[in-house]
Amino acid sequence: MDVRYVARLARLDLSDEEAGLYQRQLDRLLEHVRRLQELDVSHVAPTAQVVPLTNVLRDDANRPSLEREQALAGAPAREGAFFKVPQIIGDEE
Amino acid sequence: MIRRSATEIAAAVNARQAAAVEVLEAQLARVEQMEPQIGAYLAKTEELARACARRVDERIAAGASLPLAGVPLAVKDNMCLAGTVTTAGSKILQGWVAPYTATAVQRLLDAGCVPVGKANLDEFAMGSSCENSALGTTRNPWDPERVPGGSSGGSAAAVAAREAALATASDTGGSIREPAAFCGVVGMKPTYGRVSRYGLIAFASSLDQIGPIARTVEDAARMYDVMAGHDPMDSTSLPRPAEPTAGGLRRDLHGLRIGLVREFATKDLGEEIDAVYQSAYRQLAALGAEIVDVALPHAEYGLATYYLIAPAEASSNLARFDGVRYGPRGNGTNVQEMYARTRAAGFGPEVKRRILIGTYALSSGYYDAYYVRAQKARTLMAGDFEKAFGACDLIACPAASSPAFPFGAKGDDPVAMYLMDFYTIPMSLAGLPALSVPCGFASDGTAGARELPLGLQLVAPLYQEARLFGAAHAYEQATRFTLDRAPAGLEGVR
């Protein structure tokens, strides 16, 4: 695994020291999880959820929203009624 | 009063023998006294607690009877409680005030609970020792040099140290059961979907489940009964009614077949620990249970399965912590730089590791080999339990492979720490209800080590919480390991 590439995907700045440490630790973990390759899963369906539910849906009805000040209260930067963010640039990985 | 069980406190408050505000003041004094030693709480919520206690007294005066009237509650800090700072033990949420309350917590407040404070945890519930909290250190009440377990370490320590009668906890791979075992209290993880996750800060959505931590099985059952039940705000909430469990507590185990898992032999855990578990199993038989042998052939793959599925979900769940809408923000001349710096400064090492491994497991080219394969292994694991429960009604096994360990003992090898969850992860993957009940004491063999509690894990088939609590109660009442014994040095503290 290329820890630098994955860190970019996950938007995590890593120092060289961290990158080295995580590379070692995660390589070791991956070594452990590779045990799963021993299993014959060719006829096994994947489990995404253990609850035996389907079609859990909501009627199209309104519920109260937050007060605007509640919604904005946590914002680290705002301008008027808007959340403010630094310059948006492309999201290429 | 605060040394009594939640059941007793509620009875006294309902009978107007004690006022909720009096119970609370005594509890707050106890917290004040204990916190320097224990550090169970990240924040105290006295003001809210006083308002809640007054409200309880008013309702009682108006003729109401509340199942948990006036019971002091610790709320694990990954659960939203409106108006309180809610951090999940992370710097990335430092100072964030939740504008809403988690469903499970709201049900407890409605039932008369009084929230004393927000309990410490491993950051985003990722850990088995509470050492991953970015915001505080919690000590084990049985030995302050040792960890309380995790991730619900603050919850377990608060209850063990009588800093609360009950605590909410959450379990993803063992985060209720392991700290309960380490702190000598009762911790129970319900069937996945029994308790609403709405308002629980997500770690791994398909595994996270809220459950009770209490000093007695009966208290845990009462607390579970209040929290359980369908919630339309959580799509994965089970619509079937949760049968009350507190009324079905038993004194014996006649007619129950209890399975011991072949793959979970305790010999390798050391002589002293092995002896405790063998004695526990004999006790189950003495109470009338038929002991049978069952197999979980895929249990050895549990860790590998879990450490792909949980981090994969976490990597996505934690993407929302980006410095745009809440939380502290890192500097950056553009938004991508801001994200990377905010998250680098806001998340601790364990969270970063899990985000990295999870992102990797989902990334293009690796998804089938890792994530989908883990989901298939998960199916095999659930199948193991289904087969095992064909031959038994409950499974008994250790809740953890050791008693509480000293701070720093696991070094920087994450896999060594992950192995703490070996006995709890398979049940989480299968969504089963399981609890840990104190089953004796052992030292870990190190020189001068104190006696530390161990936990017996009982596991039931899906939806069989009543059977689980019933059996655990019989065992607890017959053994009384921590009912009659408080942590050393804390007995006399009032």
Next chain:
Amino acid sequence: MSDGARYEAVIGIECHVELKTSSKMFCGCRNEFGGEPNRQLCPVCLALPGALPVPNRLAIEHVVRAGLAFGAQIPVASKFDRKNYFYPDMPKNYQISQYDLPLTTGGVVRYRRADGSEGSCRLTRIHLEEDTGKSTHLGSGDGRIAGSTHSLVDFNRAGVPLMECVGEPDIRTPEDAVAFLEFLRLTFLYLGISDVKMEEGSLRCDANVSIRPAGTSAFGTKTEIKNMNSFRSVARALEYEIARQRRVLAEGGRIVQETRGWDESEGVTHSMRSKEQAHDYRYFPDPDLVPLTLDGAWIEGLRGSVGFTPIAAYDRLQRGGGLSVAQVRQIVEDPALTRFLLETLERKPGDDAFAQATANWLLSDVARILGREGISIDGQELLTPANLGELVELASGGTVTSKTAKELLERMMAGGGSPKEIVAREGLAQLSDPSAIASVVDEVIAANDKSVADYKAGKENAIKALVGQVMKVSKGKANPQLAESLLRERLAQS
């Protein structure tokens, strides 16, 4: 040989359509365009820690209806997946979307070009997802993202149900692309599932364009065109892009696979970013949501509501041949008008003259009155297909004069009622009995010496003035043709 003959364009259209619902896709906040910023937010759509999504049933049904209207297949199993990428207007930094099991697959969009000829384009799929918030870019002077220093985000739109329709690359000309889009838009309007307003962003489209030597079947390298804000700009952008690609190839260049933005004011496409490196969206099933099972009864219930489509209406209106292509297009644009017309025509199936007359009434006099009153045909109840049909019959059959008919229409639209009854009650039937008109004619001849003299002097126009007088005296009831012939008869005799 010209470039135009050597190359053909291959165009595929993708549309995003905001669905018309009261609440958002996964929460109860209002789905409303143009509200004050950041007022339609809750823990779910603002992605506060701990919040969970619950899908809106109506939104799912809207998408299934859309698919059914195009003859798409509705798979039994569907689900929601997470599409992971970081962007400041997306609160969770993942979008709940659908990856491998969309709500509908296949289907064909049949459309009519401006000249009435028919074309069609297959659909790949239609899936359901959630919209993002909106950013306003500041510091660049012109509101563009390029050169901006910071942006302001309004999350009101975040979580609005969004349907993505992906078309096959079946389209060969910009004209067909627009016709395809028009019928797609109209279909959603007819189904009542979206406002489909490009100017409000409830309909947004991108196009994939490539060119290849005419007569070959391999696809050329495609570009993706974005930022087309009207059907006109779709046509212009596609024409520009096809010409640009031809020029590049003619000059020996190579088409680069990329995203290009349409610049409306300059009339050109600009390269936005290279798509050579595919995004790694790390799709995986959303563990907060459970699978969908689209069972037969549910689908059949929805099928009943998708019979009325613009292409079916177009076919019916054109089949008889009574209406011009322009009239059919004008009517089909308005689903309420179309429904009204078709219902009216059921009175006289196969009667082309009646169809023509009814269409004329609706497009001229009825439209004028509706416009004057500022209402739509379905915003009133007084004019009905039944009473309009009667009116058309009265007028076409000569029972009332056209002047009376117009008055009748005004009265019907002001007070309702059957025109036949009004005519009978008030004696408004056209005077077509020569004996009844004769006395009026005599009266007019006696009272208008000048016109009579003019007529006799050979001024043909004078007869019109005399007919006008007859109409005036008869209060508009006289049959004008009969009046004229009687006048000529009498004047010739005198």
